[in-house]
């Protein structure tokens with residue numbers, strides 16, 4: 001084989017590997033009170049010091065397919081829990097800001113409470129866009145969506161959040177599909 005072709009093929013392979021990437025899926029829960037984790041499928045459930053509950057996938061997930069996760073918790077109170085699908089905190093080696101680790105989320109389902117438009121088929125209805133620029137977006141692409149034709153693209157700095165109402169001692173199960181998108185290095 002021609003040496004130039006071999007180098008070109010190796011280059012393409014290398015680019016493919018570099019672009020593939022992977023990261024953990026992360027859902028933050030801002031809660032009025034304590035949540036006691038029960039069944040956890042593929043995730044860890046941790047209360048951050050002075051922060052939200054962080055539900056992180058145990059393994060990093062890739063960009064080639066969607067992965068299913070679910071978890072159950074028992075609220076120790078009656079009140080609100082805000083759900084924020086985000087992404088990991090990734091320090092930039094050289095810049096002040098964190099890298100933007102973009103994740104896709106789709107097909108959120110809740111039992112034991114009510115979540116609306118969990119598949120983002122009605123765009124951002126029932127959800128609140130929060131965070132800074134670059135903002136999270138609802139992507140409409142039926143070839144890429146896990147469920148229907150729309151899904152959420154979010155990172156730690158911006159996402160769509162939704163508040164659900166929970167009742168004391170009534171278990172709440174949340175299931176969702178996640179997929180890694182890309183990491184955009186911090187610019188400053």
Ligand SMILES: [Ca+2]
Pocket residue numbers: 106107119120121145146147148149150151
């Ligand atoms: Ca969807």
